[in-house]
Amino acid sequence: MSDDLTFDSPVILGMMRLHERPEFDDPERFADWLEARVDQGLHWFDHADSYANHLGEARFGAALARRPSLKSRVRVVTKGNIVLPGHDPSPFGVKHYNSSARYLTDVIDRSLERLGVERLEHFLLHRPDPLMDAEDTARALDDAIDAGKIGAVGVSNFLPEQWRRLQAAMTHRLSVHQLELSLARPDALFDGFYDAILADGMAPLAWSPLGGGSVFEDVLGTALSRLAEQLDSTTAGLALAWLRRLPGSPVPVIGTLNEKRIDHLVHSGNLDLDRATWFALLEEARSHRVP
Structure with a gap:
């Protein structure tokens, strides 16, 4: 991957809760917030077209429109293929997944438009789609890279055989996997899932790296x-x-937008854990001794 596709940041700032900050309805105020984070070296932002029914991407784009100098400094990951009930044209109004070439091409174009950027550094398929036609999906993703709309493609929440079926149909390499991983959810380290991600050359991004707050509860x-x-x-x-002690150094995707909380996480997460401490925490997380 080229330098501007490498996750050279201690955390990625997740935009899932952006709509919950009413003060950021003001594009100028949100632009100030963005610029302050980028000045910290936190220039990676994680979106999905489904977050707040497209509002997250649109709010981000409105801020960039007010501060065009930021466009060359931010790095954007976004995800797509979830169709929310309100966007299902069928009589069912059902949430579902759509990984067809036509749909994904439209998703990428609309995300670019809402975000106000010329390229998405990474575009991820948000959820595995049981009805995915791998060749059709691969064609849309390869074409988007070739057209310069996206820098690289990845997946989120896919199992190995699901991403390998897609990879086999693609010309370009899948570069990123976003998975749920934390002390509270370490199962991927023991069932071969995390090893498969590394073996297939994908950079791991960890969503919910604090287990949605559950790491702070009970015995752990x-x-x-x-x-x-x-x-x-x-x-x-x-x-x-x-x-971060794991091989592959997974990059946490943090959900908070609180400035003090972000500072706290960035500055307190640089500890270099020794092996014994790492396993001691694992024992507490799993509530049983290492066998």
Whole structure:
């Protein structure tokens, strides 16, 4: 991957909750927020066309329109193929997945338009689609790369045989896999899933890297608090350091937009965990001894 496709940031800022910040209805105010994050070196932003019914992408684009100088400094990941019930033209009004070439081409074009950027650094298929025609899907994704609309393609939440079926039909390589991974959800490390991602040369991105807050609860939360105090860190920082210790150095996709919370996570997650501490935390997370 070229330099501008490499995740050279300690975290990726997830935009899933962007619509929950009413003050960011003001594009100028959100542009200020964006510029401050980019100045911190946090220039990767994770979107999906389904987030808040397209509002997340549109709000981001409105801010960039007010601050055009930011367009060359931000790096955008977005995801698509989820059709929300309100956009289902059938009588069923059902949420479903659509990975057809025609639909994906339209999704990519509309995301570019809403975000106000000339290229998406990474476009990910958001969910595996049981009705995916791999050759048809691959053609749309390869064409989008060749046209310069996207820098690279990846997947989210796919199982190995699902992404390998798509990869076999593609000319370009799948470059990214976004998966749920945290101390609270470590199963991917033991069922071959995470190893398959690395073996197939994809960069791992970890969504919900704090388990939606569950890492701070019960026995695991108590252990994190105790160790964080001993190591002069924080519970959240320790949980992110545990994640980064993995081969492949998965990049956490954090969901908070709170400036102080972001600063806290960035500065407290740089701890270099030794092997014994890593496994001690794993024992607490799984509630049983390492066999």
